[in-house]
Amino acid sequence: MSSTRTGIAPGPFDHRMAVFGSDDDFVAAALPFLAEGLAAPGEPPPVAIAAPGNLEALRDALGADAKDIGFIEHTDWYTGSAANAVAQGAGYLAEQAGPGGRVHLVMEPVWGGRAGRSVRESAEWIRYEALANLLFAPMATTVLCAYDTRTAGPAVVAEARRAHPDTEVYEDPFRLAAELDSVPLPPPGPDARRLTGGVAKDAVRAWANARGLPLADAELFAEAVTEAAALGPVTGALLWGEAPVCVAELSLARRIDDPLAGFVPPPAAELEPGQGLWFARQVCAYVDVRDGDGRSTVRLQYA
Incomplete structure (x- = not known):
C-alpha cells in the first residue's frame, strides 16, 4: 500500500514518502505525483529515479505519455555515499530544475545495494533523508521518496518515516541526527598508530599506501584527512586499518556543533577555509563527528 499526499500548494522543499510492496503499488x-509535476506551471518535466523494474512498469502504465517524463535508473544516480547523494541532488537542481529549484522528482534509494548493505550504512541514509529537510529547505523542489518493502525492509521504512514531514511520526531533523550520533563509535583498531608533529599530508599518504591503498586512493585519503585537520587545532591523531579500509581519527580542541557541517555544498569549486569537511565527506565512506566538553572527535573511514 502506498502513502502520499496530494493537492499540496507550491512552496519550499516538499519532502514526501511513498511505501509500496509491488510494481502496481509503485505505479499507483x-x-x-508525476501528473502533479506535469501540471505545475514553470517546471521542467518531472523525473523518476528508481529501480529498472519499477521504471519499466511506470513506462508501461504511462504509454505514449512516457515521453513527457524523465527516467533515470537509481544505480546511475546513487553512486556512492549519502554525502555524494547530496552533491548529486544539488548539482542536478542547479543545472536542470526550474526557477527556485522547481521540479518533481520520484526518488528510490538503492536499498538492495550500498544503502542497505549494513545497519551502519542504512543509518547514514536515514541521516541524509533527515538533513535533506534542512539542506534543501530554500528550494521549491517536490520529492517523493519511494520505499520498496521488498528491498528496504520494515526497520528501514520505520526509521525513514521519522525523516519525512508527511508522516505522523516525523522527527525534527536535528533531533534525529543527534540520536544517530549518540551511538558510540567502535574503539580504534589494535594497530592504531599515533601521528606526531602534526597531520602532514605526506605522512598520511605514505602510511595509507604502505597499508595497501593504491597511490591515487592514498592521495585522496590523505587530502581528506588534512582538510579535516584544518578545522583544528588538532590535539591528537590516530591512523589504523589496512586496504580497503583505512581510518583516521582527529581530536580537535574545539566543538563542531553544526550537524550540517560538511553537507552544505560550497558555493565555488575552490574550497575556502572551513569547507574541507565537504571534501572529506565526498571522498570517504564515513565521516563521524562527536562533540563533548569543548572538543570534537572527527573520524574518517576510507572505503
Whole structure:
C-alpha cells in the first residue's frame, strides 16, 4: 500500500514518502505525483529515479505519455555515499530544475545495494533523508521518496518515516541526527598508530599506501584527512586499518556543533577555509563527528 499526499500548494522543499510492496503499488503512487509535476506551471518535466523494474512498469502504465517524463535508473544516480547523494541532488537542481529549484522528482534509494548493505550504512541514509529537510529547505523542489518493502525492509521504512514531514511520526531533523550520533563509535583498531608533529599530508599518504591503498586512493585519503585537520587545532591523531579500509581519527580542541557541517555544498569549486569537511565527506565512506566538553572527535573511514 502506498502513502502520499496530494493537492499540496507550491512552496519550499516538499519532502514526501511513498511505501509500496509491488510494481502496481509503485505505479499507483508515482502516477498522480508525476501528473502533479506535469501540471505545475514553470517546471521542467518531472523525473523518476528508481529501480529498472519499477521504471519499466511506470513506462508501461504511462504509454505514449512516457515521453513527457524523465527516467533515470537509481544505480546511475546513487553512486556512492549519502554525502555524494547530496552533491548529486544539488548539482542536478542547479543545472536542470526550474526557477527556485522547481521540479518533481520520484526518488528510490538503492536499498538492495550500498544503502542497505549494513545497519551502519542504512543509518547514514536515514541521516541524509533527515538533513535533506534542512539542506534543501530554500528550494521549491517536490520529492517523493519511494520505499520498496521488498528491498528496504520494515526497520528501514520505520526509521525513514521519522525523516519525512508527511508522516505522523516525523522527527525534527536535528533531533534525529543527534540520536544517530549518540551511538558510540567502535574503539580504534589494535594497530592504531599515533601521528606526531602534526597531520602532514605526506605522512598520511605514505602510511595509507604502505597499508595497501593504491597511490591515487592514498592521495585522496590523505587530502581528506588534512582538510579535516584544518578545522583544528588538532590535539591528537590516530591512523589504523589496512586496504580497503583505512581510518583516521582527529581530536580537535574545539566543538563542531553544526550537524550540517560538511553537507552544505560550497558555493565555488575552490574550497575556502572551513569547507574541507565537504571534501572529506565526498571522498570517504564515513565521516563521524562527536562533540563533548569543548572538543570534537572527527573520524574518517576510507572505503
